[in-house]
Amino acid sequence: MDLVSSILTITIRAGTSLVIATIGEIMTERAGILNLGLEGIMMMGALSAFAAAFHTGSLAFALLAAAAVGAALAAVHAFLTVTMRANQVVSGLSITLFGSGLASFLGQRLGPAANNRRLVGLSGPRFGQVKIPFLGDLPVLRSVFDQDLVTYAVLLLIPLAWFYLYRTRAGLWLRSVGEDPQAADAMGIDVARTKYAYTIGGGLLVGLGGAHLSLAYTPGWAENITGGRGWIVIALVIFSMWNPARAIWGALLFGGINAVQFRLQAAGTDIPASFLNMLPYLATIAVLVLMTWWETLSKRVGAPASLGVAYMREEK
Amino acid sequence: MSDPQAGAGTRLVEMRGIRKSFPGVQASDDVCLSLDSGEVLALLGENGAGKSTLMNILAGLYHPDAGQILVRGRAARISSPRDAAALGIGMVHQNFMLVDSMSVAENVVLGMKGLPFVPDLRKVKAGIRELSERYNLRVDPEAYVWQLSVGEQQRVEILKLLYRRAEILILDEPTAVLTPQESAELNAVVRRMRSEGKAAIFITHKMEEVMTFSDRVMVLRRGKLVAERRTADTDPRELARLMVGREVLFCVDKRPFSPGDCVLELEGVRAEDERGLPALDGLDLRLRSGEILGIAGVAGNGQRELAEVITGLRPATAGRIRLKGRDVTNGSPLSLIRSGVGHVPQDRSSVGAVGDLSVAANLAMKGYRSRPVSVGPVLRPSRILELAKRLIAAFGIATPSPQTRVKFLSGGNVQKTILAREIGACTSLLVAVYPSRGLDVGATEAVRKELVAQRDAGRAVLLVSEDLEELAQVADTIAVLFEGRVMGTFPACEADPETLGLLMSGAKKEA
Ligand SMILES: Nc1ncnc2c1ncn2[C@@H]1O[C@H](COP(=O)(O)OP(=O)(O)OP(=O)(O)O)[C@@H](O)[C@H]1O
Ligand SMILES: [Mg+2]
Numbered sequence: 165m166d167l168v169s170s171i172l173t174i175t176i177r178a179g180t181s182l183v184i185a186t187i188g189e190i191m192t193e194r195a196g197i198l199n200l201g202l203e204g205i206m207m208m209g210a211l212s213a214f215a216a217a218f219h220t221g222s223l224a225f226a227l228l229a230a231a232a233v234g235a236a237l238a239a240v241h242a243f244l245t246v247t248m249r250a251n252q253v254v255s256g257l258s259i260t261l262f263g264s265g266l267a268s269f270l271g272q273r274l275g276p277a278a279n280n281r282r283l284v285g286l287s288g289p290r291f292g293q294v295k296i297p298f299l300g301d302l303p304v305l306r307s308v309f310d311q312d313l314v315t316y317a318v319l320l321l322i323p324l325a326w327f328y329l330y331r332t333r334a335g336l337w338l339r340s341v342g343e344d345p346q347a348a349d350a351m352g353i354d355v356a357r358t359k360y361a362y363t364i365g366g367g368l369l370v371g372l373g374g375a376h377l378s379l380a381y382t383p384g385w386a387e388n389i390t391g392g393r394g395w396i397v398i399a400l401v402i403f404s405m406w407n408p409a410r411a412i413w414g415a416l417l418f419g420g421i422n423a424v425q426f427r428l429q430a431a432g433t434d435i436p437a438s439f440l441n442m443l444p445y446l447a448t449i450a451v452l453v454l455m456t457w458w459e460t461l462s463k464r465v466g467a468p469a470s471l472g473v474a475y476m477r478e479e480k
Numbered sequence: 481m482s483d484p485q486a487g488a489g490t491r492l493v494e495m496r497g498i499r500k501s502f503p504g505v506q507a508s509d510d511v512c513l514s515l516d517s518g519e520v521l522a523l524l525g526e527n528g529a530g531k532s533t534l535m536n537i538l539a540g541l542y543h544p545d546a547g548q549i550l551v552r553g554r555a556a557r558i559s560s561p562r563d564a565a566a567l568g569i570g571m572v573h574q575n576f577m578l579v580d581s582m583s584v585a586e587n588v589v590l591g592m593k594g595l596p597f598v599p600d601l602r603k604v605k606a607g608i609r610e611l612s613e614r615y616n617l618r619v620d621p622e623a624y625v626w627q628l629s630v631g632e633q634q635r636v637e638i639l640k641l642l643y644r645r646a647e648i649l650i651l652d653e654p655t656a657v658l659t660p661q662e663s664a665e666l667n668a669v670v671r672r673m674r675s676e677g678k679a680a681i682f683i684t685h686k687m688e689e690v691m692t693f694s695d696r697v698m699v700l701r702r703g704k705l706v707a708e709r710r711t712a713d714t715d716p717r718e719l720a721r722l723m724v725g726r727e728v729l730f731c732v733d734k735r736p737f738s739p740g741d742c743v744l745e746l747e748g749v750r751a752e753d754e755r756g757l758p759a760l761d762g763l764d765l766r767l768r769s770g771e772i773l774g775i776a777g778v779a780g781n782g783q784r785e786l787a788e789v790i791t792g793l794r795p796a797t798a799g800r801i802r803l804k805g806r807d808v809t810n811g812s813p814l815s816l817i818r819s820g821v822g823h824v825p826q827d828r829s830s831v832g833a834v835g836d837l838s839v840a841a842n843l844a845m846k847g848y849r850s851r852p853v854s855v856g857p858v859l860r861p862s863r864i865l866e867l868a869k870r871l872i873a874a875f876g877i878a879t880p881s882p883q884t885r886v887k888f889l890s891g892g893n894v895q896k897t898i899l900a901r902e903i904g905a906c907t908s909l910l911v912a913v914y915p916s917r918g919l920d921v922g923a924t925e926a927v928r929k930e931l932v933a934q935r936d937a938g939r940a941v942l943l944v945s946e947d948l949e950e951l952a953q954v955a956d957t958i959a960v961l962f963e964g965r966v967m968g969t970f971p972a973c974e975a976d977p978e979t980l981g982l983l984m985s986g987a988k989k990e991a
Binding site for chain 2 (some may be wrong): 187219331332333334337339340342344346347348349350351352354469477478
């Protein structure tokens, strides 16, 4: 019982950043924009959150910084792909390269003089667990109700995002833009504005996902703190078939693999550590293969029909 | 432009001196147009004359280079479809503007101003049902668009406008994909709307429709307004002449029918459609060289699947297909192309042509494996260009240059491009599915002549058409298709519309 609880606790904690980022990317892709810059944006989110928290001591300010940086990087992607009509894959990859590089550079510049201007190895404010009375004392359930504030917010975000996408006017507009921008445009929806809004909004969430890493999951700054989570999120979006409600399952699966790996390593097994570290990525490949297979079998494709395609009104 | 006579109602729209150019073409050249309430205006013109362009300008999708638009007497700035909608202007586009993966109800309210943040779709559905009832436009608001037939999708487009209470309706070739019955239903809807004081601009290539639908006709040629008539004062022949600039023959000369050996033979062929339902149900067919076999039938009775099974694009689940005595059942498209089978597909934009490639590349697409287009693995651009220029001239394809991308051509010219390529590649059998759909009278005449020329040159032609007049004119033999089976085959000269109609609706042929 105790083992289950502890694995579940770590699972949820590890899954939080994945869920936020997955929902962010789902929103972006629903507008027809593929943002492969996630890894870089998450990294920059983690860095700016930690740097802001360390220097100001304010967690609220740290979240704000991560959100703003995430939004700004995504705005670059939006500008390049919507206004300049650059190739989305190329633009996304350059943002990942740029974000990761810049984060590691700033990690050696934004620290205090006493630490050689480095951020590595410092500790700053962090989100601690806030136990919810009564629920947080029940067996097993306590792993859900003894978490940090960001995680609670994410648990609320999932149904909200689902409702927004499938039950509101704005969600309808958004889905139509990703499916058929020409039709959306003809029906009076501002396609470019929609793409901008959700690319930036999605980037904002991805930035916050990064913030959860450096403020709660693995508090502090470390090179490569995201460990490829940005890429895993791309797979999670496919796994959830672009539906926010399903984002939780993918995130739990990957969070769970993380947790088990954590546990195994702590317990000291014969399995080499490098193999354990490989598990989440192996799972990613397995999931992608399975989903693609299932999609072809059921003849149902969940991807927004115009994902990755630039749209210009008078250019059919 | 002078206005022969203002209609009974008030002036709703006035477009003055509209100009619009695209790279290499002047699509609208100083066009003036007016529309009164309670009036149906037909807009006529050859493929590429600029009809859709002019209407897209009124609907806010394109920006004119110059000109002025007045709506209800006041100067209007229409810079987006949203502005147009606010003025009560709604358009049914030539290619439908529907989101396939969404329900009818969602499509109807898409982009609508004043929709609550959390829309009550039950209320929307009730509203759609009420409108469906009132205008006799049957469609299930819960259904998804991808599940609907083209006719039903067309109804959704019209419901969209009605639901938004559009007063000025633009219908861009709404009947091109409709069966004759559906066109008649649409006519009733348009009349009903007119009696309610709404006005419509109606684009079509079918002369009978101009005569029955409209009150007034305007004719465009190469972006210019060349004539305006009251419908009552004109006739199809005059209109065709105004459009094309020459006399159009409504009949085609053919040599006497003298069929040769059997080219294509189908025996008990079965095939499934996209949803896995039987589309061809034990079909038998024989086609000889020098023969045009017309396939009559209401759309959706297996026409498309028939063409695809023959050309190797769809597997046959049972039965045999023989081409010149050789078994080609489930042969690859390549092997069939090599045996000289040409295919003018039903879906010209996604199957027939590659929109992002140039006209020249599209024309060379079936010949790129051999001389003169290529030597070994290397393409020869100069030869491709030569070939393209020759075909463009021969088929009268209106394009700024051979390098223009196909997606910029008007619908009719895309069709001519495909036809030119397929006829070039065809040495034994030509399968043409609705080849004159969406074409103007001049182009239709050209296509029909070309089909007959292929037959006279000793090739076999399988012509799928809904247009009984076309079949009567061009085909030697007519077979009626119903629910994936041939209901009867007879010489074209013996086929009367009545029997055909009966067989098309599934009635058994009397002995
Ligand atoms: N978005 C565009 N970009 C470039 N050229 C265009 C564009 N839209 C139309 N054209 C060109 O403008 C001309 C007029 O096209 P338009 O679509 O208005 O013709 P149409 O009269 O509607 O013909 P059809 O009967 O075939 O539909 C054509 O030569 C076409 O190639
Ligand atoms: Mg047109």
